[in-house]
Amino acid sequence: MDFDFAFALKIVPRVLEGVGNTILVAVLSFFGATLLGFFWEMLRRSHKVVRPVTQFAIDAIRSTPALVQIYFLFFVLPYYGIVLPALFVGVFGLSFYYSGYISEVFKAGIDAIPAGQSEAALSLGLGRFDTVLFVVAPQMLRNIAAPLGSYSIGILKSTPLLAVIAVPEMLGSALDVASDTYRYAEPMFVAGVLFLILALIAALLVAVLERRLGVLSTSH
Amino acid sequence: MSFIEIVLGILQGAGVTAEVTLLGLLYAVPFALVAGVLQHFSTGTSRWTITIVIEFWRSTSVLVLLYAFYYSLPAFGIELSAVSVGAMVLGMNAGAYASQSVRAALQSLDRGQCEAGLALGLDRLTVLRMIELPQALRNMIPTFVNEAIQLIKGTALVSLITLTDMTFRAKQIAQLSYDPVGIYSGLLLCYLIICYPVSLLGRYLDRSAGKAGGRINGF
Numbered sequence: 157m158d159f160d161f162a163f164a165l166k167i168v169p170r171v172l173e174g175v176g177n178t179i180l181v182a183v184l185s186f187f188g189a190t191l192l193g194f195f196w197e198m199l200r201r202s203h204k205v206v207r208p209v210t211q212f213a214i215d216a217i218r219s220t221p222a223l224v225q226i227y228f229l230f231f232v233l234p235y236y237g238i239v240l241p242a243l244f245v246g247v248f249g250l251s252f253y254y255s256g257y258i259s260e261v262f263k264a265g266i267d268a269i270p271a272g273q274s275e276a277a278l279s280l281g282l283g284r285f286d287t288v289l290f291v292v293a294p295q296m297l298r299n300i301a302a303p304l305g306s307y308s309i310g311i312l313k314s315t316p317l318l319a320v321i322a323v324p325e326m327l328g329s330a331l332d333v334a335s336d337t338y339r340y341a342e343p344m345f346v347a348g349v350l351f352l353i354l355a356l357i358a359a360l361l362v363a364v365l366e367r368r369l370g371v372l373s374t375s376h
Numbered sequence: 377m378s379f380i381e382i383v384l385g386i387l388q389g390a391g392v393t394a395e396v397t398l399l400g401l402l403y404a405v406p407f408a409l410v411a412g413v414l415q416h417f418s419t420g421t422s423r424w425t426i427t428i429v430i431e432f433w434r435s436t437s438v439l440v441l442l443y444a445f446y447y448s449l450p451a452f453g454i455e456l457s458a459v460s461v462g463a464m465v466l467g468m469n470a471g472a473y474a475s476q477s478v479r480a481a482l483q484s485l486d487r488g489q490c491e492a493g494l495a496l497g498l499d500r501l502t503v504l505r506m507i508e509l510p511q512a513l514r515n516m517i518p519t520f521v522n523e524a525i526q527l528i529k530g531t532a533l534v535s536l537i538t539l540t541d542m543t544f545r546a547k548q549i550a551q552l553s554y555d556p557v558g559i560y561s562g563l564l565l566c567y568l569i570i571c572y573p574v575s576l577l578g579r580y581l582d583r584s585a586g587k588a589g590g591r592i593n594g595f
Contacts, residue, residue: 159451219525219571220564221532224543228564231556313437320536327440334447341451348436348444355435 164342167333171346174329175354181247181325182312188251189311190304193258197266200259217256223317225253230321246318254311258304265299266292301369305362312358316351326350377553382562389545390566396462396531396541397524403467404474404527408520411471412478413504433472439533441465446537462534469530470523477519481512521578525571532567542566 200210217225226249233240240248269292277287316327324332330347334340377385414426445461456464485508493503535544546563550556 159448215572215575216568219529219575220567221529221543223532223535224546224560224563224567227543227546228560231550232560235556313435316437316439319439327437327443330443340443340447342448344440344443344446345448345451348440348448351440352432352436355437356431359435 159341164346170333171330174326178315178325181315184247185250185311186308189254189258192251192255194262196259197262214256214259222253225249242321242323246323261300261303265296268299269295309358379558382558385549386542386545386562386566389540389542392539392541393531396534397528399463400467400527403464404471407471408474408478412475415479416482430472430475433468438469442537458537458539466527466530470527474520474523477516481515518582525574528571
């Protein structure tokens with residue numbers, strides 16, 4: 157079977173139908189992963205008994221494939237009677253997987269702040285909560301912006317995983333075209349090119365955003 | 377099926393997982409070293425070329441690349457087996473990420489190291505081989521270990537291009553008996569058993585690399 161460029165061009169609009177969901181899933185997962193990652197990190201810092209347990213949980217999240225975690229959620233939740241739309245399961249799966257990595261970003265971001273900062277705040281009479289909110293968090297934001305930016309692109313590149321649980325995102329639309337027409341070569345090629353373009357645009361946006369915010373860029 | 381039987385059934389796919397991982401490393405390590413060194417040295421057009429190659433492998437989604445290579449290449453007359461496609465895509469992706477740590481490690485070396493070598497009459501390649509790379513290697517190792525974990529986890533994706541790895545075995549077992557909790561917990565456990573020790577090793581190397589680096593730079 158030869159590669160049919162005319163056919164490939166013709167199916168671009170149909171594959172692009174999924175791009176909205178791809179972006180939606182990526183954005184939701186990014187916020188979910190950031191919140192959950194922050195939660196892990198606060199848990200890890202909370203108490204010396206909780207600490208090793210949380211550490212192991214984070215390592216376990218990081219030691220198993222995203223695909224398997226998504227399968228787990230998708231097949232195990234209904235077993236307990238929790239039936240959610242595939243899109244939610246997918247967003248939750250990606251959030252969960254990336255939260256393990258993002259908790260490390262928060263850890264590094266907080267560790268980089270000199271201990272004297274929070275000591276000074278506490279000795280000035282600020283409460284623990286105020287210390288975190290007004291002294292530690294603003295300084296931390298500058299440290300975490302760049303790595304968070306690269307994880308946001310990572311999440312975007314992981315969204316095609318959700319095609320396996322039938323979330324109608326871009327790879328899903330390409331697979332639909334393939335099963336309608338019995339031709340796989342062109343839809344998969346189109347999906348590859350479109351995802352490459354999408355990831356490059358996202359990388360450019362993140363770079364612009366980082367420059368605007370005056371973030372010290374990582375070489376990553 | 378008992379949980380033990382499920383885990384043993386899943387582990388029948390461990391061979392394919394290991395095969396794709398090892399073949400992937402054969403792509404990843406040389407590509408990371410060569411691309412990282414070339415990106416460090418070259419200038420102008422050749423630097424652009426090598427950067428485009430690295431960015432291509434870094435910027436696309438691995439799953440989409442797997443599908444695109446597996447289904448589209450035959451239409452261009454290139455027939456590759458699923459194992460070859462899996463190992464190449466996963467390996468080159470991990471290698472492209474690791475190449476950035478090779479370049480960063482080379483760039484972070486003190487310029488004096490290279491200058492001293494050149495002043496002693498060594499040619500540029502000897503300086504690279506005998507002075508720069510051995511020092512840079514220590515800083516790269518933690519990243520290489522982390523990328524190796526990413527590669528092992530990435531092999532779960534080859535189940536989607538028909539390879540019978542651990543994930544594929546789990547899906548097969550899921551068709552035989554309805555026990556999603558047992559099967560998918562077992563599958564998570566199998567990956568955890570393989571990857572967790574590697575990630576502990578990575579953290580240990582990270583820490584010891586930090587210490588050794590401090591000693592060298594501090595004299």
